[in-house]
Amino acid sequence: MTIALFLAQILNSLQLGLMLFLLAAGLTLVFGIMNFVNLAHGTIYMMAAYGAALVVAMSDHYLLGLLAGVGVGAMLGVGLQYLVARRLYGKNPLYHVLASFGLILMGNELVRWVVGPTPLYVNIPPGFAGQITLMGVELPTWRGVIIAAGLTVALGCYGLIHHTKFGMRLRAAASNRIMLAALGVNVARLELAIFALGGGLAGLAAGLTMPLVSVLPGMGEPMLISALIVIVIGGIGSVRGAFLAALVVGMIEVMGRAWLIIGLQNLLDKHVARAVSPALSSLLLSLVMAVILAVRPGGLFAAKPGGAGHG
Amino acid sequence: MSKIFYRSKNAAFAQTKLGAILLLLILLAACLPLFTQWGDAPFVLRFASRVVILALAATALNLIMGFGGLVSFGQALFLGLGAYGVAIPSHLGFENGFLHLALVMLASGVVGAMTGMIALRTSGLGFIMISLAFAEMFYYLFVGMKNFGGDDGLSILAGSRFFAATLANQTFLYLMALAILLVALLACHLLKNARFGMVLRGAAMNKMRMASLGYDVRRYQILAYVIAAMVTGIAGMLYANLMLYAAPSYLAWPMSGNLIMMVVIGGLGTSIGPLLGAILLLLGEEILQRTTEHWMFWLGAMILALALSGKTGLIDVMTAWRAIWQKAPLRLGQPGK
Numbered sequence: 177m178t179i180a181l182f183l184a185q186i187l188n189s190l191q192l193g194l195m196l197f198l199l200a201a202g203l204t205l206v207f208g209i210m211n212f213v214n215l216a217h218g219t220i221y222m223m224a225a226y227g228a229a230l231v232v233a234m235s236d237h238y239l240l241g242l243l244a245g246v247g248v249g250a251m252l253g254v255g256l257q258y259l260v261a262r263r264l265y266g267k268n269p270l271y272h273v274l275a276s277f278g279l280i281l282m283g284n285e286l287v288r289w290v291v292g293p294t295p296l297y298v299n300i301p302p303g304f305a306g307q308i309t310l311m312g313v314e315l316p317t318w319r320g321v322i323i324a325a326g327l328t329v330a331l332g333c334y335g336l337i338h339h340t341k342f343g344m345r346l347r348a349a350a351s352n353r354i355m356l357a358a359l360g361v362n363v364a365r366l367e368l369a370i371f372a373l374g375g376g377l378a379g380l381a382a383g384l385t386m387p388l389v390s391v392l393p394g395m396g397e398p399m400l401i402s403a404l405i406v407i408v409i410g411g412i413g414s415v416r417g418a419f420l421a422a423l424v425v426g427m428i429e430v431m432g433r434a435w436l437i438i439g440l441q442n443l444l445d446k447h448v449a450r451a452v453s454p455a456l457s458s459l460l461l462s463l464v465m466a467v468i469l470a471v472r473p474g475g476l477f478a479a480k481p482g483g484a485g486h487g
Numbered sequence: 488m489s490k491i492f493y494r495s496k497n498a499a500f501a502q503t504k505l506g507a508i509l510l511l512l513i514l515l516a517a518c519l520p521l522f523t524q525w526g527d528a529p530f531v532l533r534f535a536s537r538v539v540i541l542a543l544a545a546t547a548l549n550l551i552m553g554f555g556g557l558v559s560f561g562q563a564l565f566l567g568l569g570a571y572g573v574a575i576p577s578h579l580g581f582e583n584g585f586l587h588l589a590l591v592m593l594a595s596g597v598v599g600a601m602t603g604m605i606a607l608r609t610s611g612l613g614f615i616m617i618s619l620a621f622a623e624m625f626y627y628l629f630v631g632m633k634n635f636g637g638d639d640g641l642s643i644l645a646g647s648r649f650f651a652a653t654l655a656n657q658t659f660l661y662l663m664a665l666a667i668l669l670v671a672l673l674a675c676h677l678l679k680n681a682r683f684g685m686v687l688r689g690a691a692m693n694k695m696r697m698a699s700l701g702y703d704v705r706r707y708q709i710l711a712y713v714i715a716a717m718v719t720g721i722a723g724m725l726y727a728n729l730m731l732y733a734a735p736s737y738l739a740w741p742m743s744g745n746l747i748m749m750v751v752i753g754g755l756g757t758s759i760g761p762l763l764g765a766i767l768l769l770l771g772e773e774i775l776q777r778t779t780e781h782w783m784f785w786l787g788a789m790i791l792a793l794a795l796s797g798k799t800g801l802i803d804v805m806t807a808w809r810a811i812w813q814k815a816p817l818r819l820g821q822p823g824k
Contacts (some may be wrong), residue, residue: 213612214621263795269612270558274751275794276742281787289781328555397740401623404616412613465620466605473608 177387183313185434186427191319194326198381199403200410200418201333202253202374208413209350209370212261213269217231217275217378219283220256222393224249225480226287229391238301249379250372257371262364283323284393295392302475318323322384329380330419337415350413402429405461409468411475421476428464432457498820499754516665520658532657533729539664539768540725545749546671547718552709552747553756554684556691557607558615561622562746565595565716567738569723571629575640584647584654591720597714598625602701603709610694622738629735640734647728654728664725668762676758687711688756733811748790754802763801 205218228245232238260279264271299305304317337343345366348356357363381399389395406425410417437457468476516535523532548562572591581587606617630638646655654660680686689697690704697704728735736742745768753764771789775782798804 183733207612211612213615236528260795267797269615269752270552270747270755271794271797272612273558273560273615273747275791277747278790278792281741281783281790282785285781285784285787289784306541339768365488398623401620401740405620408613408616408620410611412616456631458624462621462624465617469605469608469617 180313183311184315185430187313187315187323189326189430190423190425191322191326191426192430193423194323194330195381195385196399196402196406196426197330197422198326198377198384199399200396200406200422201415202377202474204407204410204413204415204418205346205370206261206374207407209346209353210261210265210367212265212407213276214256214261214374215273215400216256216279216283217374217403218396218398219280220249220252220375220396221378221382221399222287222391223283224226224375225382225386225389225391225395226296227292228379228383229298230291232298233296233385238298241298242380245383245386246376246379249382250376253371253375253378254368256375257368262367276320280397288393293393294398295390297390298386300387318387323417325380325384329377332480333415333423342369361427382486405465407475409465409475414475414477417475417477424464425461428461429457432460436460459461503574507694513669517662520661524658529657532661534769534773534802536657536661536664536725536729538765539668540722541659541746541749541769542727542765543598543664543668543671543691543725543763544719544722545746545753546675547669547715547722548746549756549761550675550678550687550718551708551715551751552750553760554679554691555687555708555711557610557712558747559606559618559712559715560615560740560743560747561602561618561620562719563738563740563742564622564714564725565599565623566723566742566746567625567629567733567735568594568598568752569720569725570727570730570733570737571635571723572720573647573724573727573816574643576642577645577647578635579640582645582648584649588645588721591724592717595716595723596713599713599720600709603712604718607705607708607712619740622743623740624667626735626738629738636734638735640732640736643731643733646731647724654725655731655735657729659661660725660728667721667725672758672762679758683711686749750800751793752800754800757800757802760800760802767801 199217199221203214206212206214206217228241231242231244232241234345235241239267260275262274264275300318304321306317308317308320310320311317335343337346345356345361348361349363349366349370353363356366366404402425406421407418409424410419410421440456446458495793517533520532523529524536544562544566547565548559551557551559569591572594572790573587576582576587576590601617602621606614606621609617629635635641643655646653646660652659654663676775679688686697686702686704686707689700690702690708723737726737749764749768750761752767753760753762772782772786775785779785
């Protein structure tokens with residue numbers, strides 16, 4: 177393994193990690209502030225990807241599709257809050273799970289019904305299809321764009337949460353919603369905004385990754401599972417924790433797989449090594465999660481008892 | 488005084504009546520293979536076996552979710568382990584049912600203990616997510632095991648063999664599954680008001696209070712989790728023999744979701760609920776599948792409606808009806824916290 181390959185893998189895991197962060201951020205915010213388990217977040221991601229892919233196919237403008245993805249994500253987030261989540265606050269989390277389970281089934285079947293079961297493919301926008309050289313490493317331009325966009329959004333989230341009035345209210349809602357409402361802040365509207373933000377970020381992730389994956393029913397669930405692992409490792413409710421944990425999970429998924437193949441090839445037959453390494457790398461992830469939870473049950477940035485984490 | 492006496496006599500009569508009805512139902516269920524043979528409807532027996540086996544898994548889930556208040560969204564993990572506990576040895580040429588059983592118990596017990604000890608460090612929402620994450624990881628493990636079918640799953644040539652009988656025989660499988668289910672239901676019913684069940688239910692309501700009463704709550708919860716894992720493993724073993732096939736999809740989240748659904752539809756934390764729920768959900772699925780191509784959408788919509796209605800299931804609804812009928816004050820079952 178050369179240094180260049182190593183660097184390329186670092187960049188790949190950075191890209192995956194940042195996309196996971198975009199999903200996990202919405203999940204952890206909704207969770208930390210409203211105590212709502214939104215397992216339908218992956219469905220929002222899928223619907224946004226479909227929206228974006230269809231708009232790109234119709235208009236032939238990638239940017240328009242990306243915006244459509246963000247829009248669809250935000251709108252679904254708002255719809256979810258208004259029609260479902262709002263009615264389930266403070267109830268047994270079992271009902272959150274049931275409601276989002278129903279939504280996942282409905283969402284997957286709906287796209288199969290309306291768009292059809294065949295996957296959609298989107299091309300990388302012209303002008304970004306080539307390679308760029310970064311520190312002597314060849315990197316597909318589009319992955320570079322994703323990394324840049326992901327880092328910008330992460331930085332933007334930090335700024336939004338810690339340096340704006342909206343962010344201040346958001347943090348206040350996380351520690352005491354009732355008190356905030358008593359101080360005259362329209363908490364219901366704030367909650368809608370949080371769901372819209374989370375949905376929009378998921379839509380952005382969908383719009384950015386769409387050329388690299390196939391858009392098909394059920395594409396949201398693997399991403400949801402990874403995002404769940406991210407927020408459990410990072411500490412439920414903490415955006416900062418989600419950011420770091422997303423990078424860690426991205427690193428394990430990409431590097432673990434690559435290193436395991438190389439390592440196992442020395443021990444086993446080449447084909448066997450290729451066959452078992454994806455399985456082992458998914459177990460590696462669970463091992464890391466287990467170790468982190470064994471040491472810190474609340475995750476890396478455990479939310480304080482009684483309130484959720486603060487950004 | 489006489490009124491109390493009268494009522495207790497009445498209650499004793501009601502209990503005898505209930506017992507007689509139950510016995511009759513069990514006898515009818517046990518005679519089902521005869522009817523299906525006579526009516527030449529083997530699919531009915533297959534369907535009944537599926538109901539009984541999944542009801543067994545739901546009963547196990549009910550132990551931790553209904554009594555313990557721990558919403559496990561990863562119970563399918565153990566169903567899959569049970570199924571692969573049959574498929575892998577029989578793929579390698581071992582058909583001995585006792586070997587399968589031992590393997591299934593060992594695998595689901597060990598994995599249950601390990602994942603349980605980690606997952607139970609959290610509670611509430613964290614527990615839901617971690618149990619889901621563990622199940623999905625094992626799902627990818629089985630998808631990745633290309634030697635054992637990988638994504639396509641593994642078909643089973645011969646079922647688990649117990650002496651002269653094999654579980655591939657539909658009648659034998661059905662009767663075995665029914666017997667195990669009845670034992671499990673009875674055990675659950677007895678456990679509910681025994682010390683073990685009381686501690687679990689108490690912990691679901693107020694963990695700290697139970698701890699300050701001197702109970703090592705975590706130990707009880709881990710024990711319940713492992714028992715549930717092993718019983719679900721046995722259900723998985725039966726399921727593999729019914730389908731003669733094991734696939735990673737047995738471990739996937741829709742299966743876990745279905746098990747949760749069964750428990751909730753029937754009645755959370757009631758002994759007989761999981762069985763009622765399994766019958767209702769599977770019948771409903773069957774009917775929907777026959778009426779519309781996009782049945783999953785409508786099933787999802789029904790689940791959503793159930794969640795929004797906030798009822799804890801059929802038994803809850805029946806209690807409400809009965810209360811109205813008898814003009815007694817409403818006593819709705821509270822969902823476990």
